[in-house]
Amino acid sequence: MLDDAEFRALTDVLHSDAPLTMGAWRNRFEEEFRDYLGVRHALSVTSGTVALEIAIGLLDLRPGDEVVVTPQTFQATIQPLLDLDVTVRFCDVDPYSLNMDAGHLAALLTDRTRAILLVHYGGWPADMDAIMRLARARNIVVLEDCAHALGAEYRGRRPGALADIACFSFHSSKNITTLGEGGMITCDRDDWAERIDRLRSNQVDGVFGKSRPSGARAPELLPWMQYSEYVYQGACESVRRAGTNATMSEAAAAVGSVQLAKLDTFVARRREIADRLDEVAAAYPGVRVQRPEDGIRHAHHLYTCFVPGGADGRARLVQALDRRGVEIQLRYFPLHLVPEWRARGHSPGECPTAESLWFEEQVNLPCHPGLTERQVNCLVDAFADSLKEVMLIPLSHGAHGGNP
């Protein structure tokens, strides 16, 4: 994953006399990211979580507003909504992609819906044509959580350029990494880009000092202190521009740039691993694998399949895999059922497909370009042997229970 190219980039950063923050490497990474997606703006931050916090803050949601979200994602996608007085509606998912289902979405939209927060689950792009049609007709903002989807394609375009605003994660498990942690926000709107730039940095920026009418004197707000004109002006700016410091370091950006150039290779390797696992699953008619239609490229951040036999059948398979050294992490527990969202009135039955898949059918297997060939062979053999043990005899090769 990280090789001499990243080491060389880091050495360049460390040998340079340039500041280690807000410099040429960050500009370059953002420019390359922008070009890769075909968007007007790409602004780097320190994590996908921070990207989502900033992006959701931009939506200016008010009490009484409604937001439709997917339940099948990592908590960071919707966590900032917990602090807002808005009504959150969880939209059930499609049983193959685990993405927000456009049919269910249509039924949840009201005159008060202001935003849709979706994820491209595991790297399979959501049904964006249908979702954007619904959103545009009602002037609803759509936020894409692209934490899994860098490297995916949707009918000739890329996630991150399919809606109004998008957030990426460069955590070390993701499709590329910026030294373990990092994130990016993309959008086309200039006013949003300007706000994001201020919010991600608590620096007082270029407009510093411009807003002061010439000749105006600082009022004596704090008469016991001798405020200079300069300090007064700075104080006003920082009060007006409450932000945070989410600046990606030059070292992280330099690594991001190298990683972005390798993205297609990484995704191709993920695809190879997924193909081999799909091939094993194909021998069992009840096992469903993820197969997007033509024109859609899955980035395979996660490998997901669905097994028959109910909760017991799935548990037997997980145990069989575990005995062979394959650890399963199910991603993700339906969010409307976690205590924080239950406390806001959400309950079982709200998203029946997401619930039954998670509790009974879903299996996520390791799928990462960092796996060696030997590890992939072990994984594939363990999957084949476990399915054989749990589901008895495989059908003749070639029969499969894939998507319709």
Ligand SMILES: Cc1ncc(COP(=O)(O)O)c(C=O)c1O
């Ligand atoms: C769907 C999704 N959104 C957001 C995040 C948060 O990203 P980060 O770990 O960079 O904060 C993750 C991370 O796992 C994720 O999977």
